[in-house]
Amino acid sequence: MYALNMTDHIIGRTPVLVESDDFSSLLLRVAEQRDKAALAALFNHFGPRIKSMMLKLGSSEALAEDLVQETFVSIWRKAAMYSQQRGAASTWIFTIARNLRIDQLRRQSNKPYEDLDNLEMASDAPLGSSLVEQNQIIARVTLALKALPVEQQEVVRLSFIHDMPHAQIAESIGIPLGTVKSRLRLAYERLRPMLEDLQ
Structure with missing residues (x-):
């Protein structure tokens, strides 16, 4: 309309x-x-x-x-x-x-993707040390993602949070498929040293 x-x-x-x-x-x-x-x-x-x-x-x-x-x-x-x-x-x-x-x-303020701050992980034990640990992991992942350039944050968010295939990401943001893959690869390389102890 x-x-x-x-x-x-x-x-x-x-x-x-x-x-x-x-x-x-x-x-x-x-x-x-x-x-x-x-x-x-x-x-x-x-x-x-x-x-x-x-x-x-x-x-x-x-x-x-x-x-x-x-x-x-x-x-x-x-x-x-x-x-x-x-x-x-x-x-x-x-x-x-x-x-x-x-x-x-x-x-915007220093929160490039507000929905990352609200990311919740399912837990069988929502109380106690398990919840604290999960919140620490979420905070670390969110902080690590914010360290990426905005273009890389965008493709990581679409790929992992929205579970979009690479071809659909390319089409939705109007960039070549190879650029999507390149940005994801660069993002992985930057995130790996920051988050490798969480694997």
Whole structure:
């Protein structure tokens, strides 16, 4: 429903659906002609996908919608910076969205992922020394994760907390599969010395 509101805001009427898969040409129309209908067509296709990605990354409904809006404002302003030689339009658009999400996380307090602080582990003995030990482990893992760059935190969180396959992570945050694997490998290398005694 928010897509129609955004579209109406952009062009002031219901958009003509564009059947073309050529998102690069739509971006070029935005860049060269300031074509609002082309922006609306991009929004109709990518808006729901970006919102879904943000929700999967733990954003609230309102924040996800705000980030979608910010993404398309950035696309409108930066369309001239897009180059087909550097990659697909979809990759460029999802990179803008992902970077806005990272910027938003950095603006927060010193808790880049609040849900990590609330991570609870199941226990057969919820009281006594067992609970204390579990809380210490959670605190250490949370602290170790916060030591990672935000990009690595993101893929570790999606892989282990949300149990997403690598290919789905790549698609949801708009990066190549190889980059997902590389970030996970780098994260493991940094986490191993900090957490090896917990294995």
